[in-house]
Amino acid sequence: MKPFTYARAGDVAEALRAGAAPGAKYIGGGTNLVDLMRETIEQPTALVDVTGLSSDIKRLRGGGLLIGAAVRNTELATHREVRTQSPVLSRAVVAGASGQIRNMATVGGNMLQRTRCAYFYDAGGSRCNKRNPGQGCDAIEGFNRTHAILGASSACVATHPSDMCVALAALDAVVHLDGPGGARKVPLTELHRLPGDHPEVETVLDRSELITAVELPPLPWARRSTYRKVRDRASYAFALVSVAAALDVRGGEVRNVRIALGGVAHKPWRAHEAETALIGGPATTRAFRAAAEAELMAAKPLHDNGFKIELATRTITAVLSELAGGTR
Structure with a gap:
């Protein structure tokens, strides 16, 4: 160091x-x-x-929440209004790390954490375009079981590690920024970039720009929401696939739905195709499976991670079925 x-x-x-x-x-x-x-x-x-900055969680007029960037992950996960209004967020944070790390980690830092790709961390022996632009990506032909199946490029196939951000993507969260150019807001789904030709540029933040807070807009039906993380071991492991979802079902029909995926892309992946396929249709396991398959049509697996397509499909289906009350 x-x-x-x-x-x-x-x-x-x-x-x-x-x-x-x-x-x-x-x-x-x-x-x-x-x-x-x-x-x-x-x-x-x-x-x-x-x-020492922005370490409060405040209720906004209209019912939303403003979460300071310096709020510790433990405080976020245990906050009463977060647990009742958006249980998906609380569950994602708890799934993300050990208790000791949650006690230290902040909301802003969680959003900006970098990939856990082993080739990225192997500074002495592996090629990595994210670490050294233009060097190449050893993960593409290497051991890539944990890597991306959506939105990757020939320059990078790393995945984003955050569980919290997957839940925030599903909740339509908005990130508050401040910098030399003044304050601005960015939807969480637009904060992180896909790799393209420049995987070293990971977010839309300008030089020295600072995350000050994240806003959860009012989403009353997000009380019916959850997070499921599929991983190799029960604790302190990054997701192979994760699903954050909120579901509004009335009269057996899907009135509204939010779905985001983790462990499958360079950024938290909002499942817009699946959402579009579901809204206005029946809340059945068959419909959930068809919507998941529609989302995964764009997947491009590597030689070690093709199993993620079916794993993601089954996990989306199971999570939505759980939220719908086990409908058939």
Whole structure:
């Protein structure tokens, strides 16, 4: 790890001034960034601690919630209104890491964590376009069982690791940003980029821009929502496939639905094809399966991860069937 300076920001303006310095990085709980610094993948010359900023969860007029970027993951998962209004979010956070990590990790840091691709972390022996642009991607012809089947490119097949972000994508969350150009808002589904030719550019954030909060708009029927994570072991493992879903069923008909997938793409994957196929139709297992198949039509598996197509299809079907009350 290379030497660096450290400063704790007292407010957003101070954080932005310090974050504008060459080589500066914002740090929250440090549960991802510090690991990357130890591996010399990230080498900031200055760390700007933003954990003293925006650490509240506030109810908005109209029924939504504003979650500060410095809110710890444990606080988010256990917050009463989050658990009752959007159980999918609480369950996704709990599925994401150990209790110790949740106690340290922040909402903003969770959104900006980087891929856990083994080739990305192997700085001494593997080619990785995300780590060194133009170098190549050893995962494409290597061991790629955990890698992307949707939205990948010839430059990168890594997956996004966050469970929380999958739930936020399903909840129509909006990310609040502040930076040298002023404050702005970005839908969570547009925060992360697909790899294309530049997998090293992972988000739409500008240089030194800071996440200040994430907004959950009112979605009353999200009380019927859940998160399911399929992984190789029961704890502290990243998703092979995960599904966040909220479902509104009345009179046996799907009135509204939100579905997002994790473990299958470079970003949290909002399942728009499946949602479109379901709205206005019957809330049956057969319909859920057909919608899942429609979403996965675009999948392009690698030599080790073709099983993810059927796994994702079955998981979507099972989650929606659970939310619909086991309808046939």
